[in-house]
Amino acid sequence: MTDEQLEDLGDKIVRVLKTIYDPEIPVDIYELGLIYDVFVSEENDAKILMTLTSPNCPVAETLPIEVEDKVKTLKEINDCEVEITFDPTWTREMMSEEAKLELGML
Template identity: 70%
Template structure:
């Protein structure tokens, strides 16, 4: 049970970190924007983040995944981070949280 709590706490720290990273073209963090598909933490505290971009031609295609990796790597307790980009499924506005839609005036 203690291991679960540690993983859960680590997961919460990672999500908090992700909510501090913004797409420079959209004033919403990448987590609420729906760019983060999955955060996986193994028993060795190694993290894999599956994410997408708003489009394959996104101007931050090089820098945003690197920023995610660098910032998550700084979370206390993480031993390694891998960020994988996918376009399956492609990002759409439907993936945005209600909070993000409200912030962008879409509700």
């Protein structure tokens, strides 16, 4: 896969991530800053490093599964694994300007 194809695939994954919302906050998980990194292997397996707004997040069990399932809908992706981390801990500063504006924080 060329660098350009990998970049296109990364963009497609981000577009999918932007369709997933934290149920308590009307902003997608990407703009919230919950996605720390997206990796795609040469075998077209995706790995997503993400966090939650808190360790006690009510969607801690379901959100990672939703992310995996939605990313796997991309025909170029064979498999997807989500790894949850709390290092660094999520803070409001990690939100995009768009998310802060949406939530009236600007």
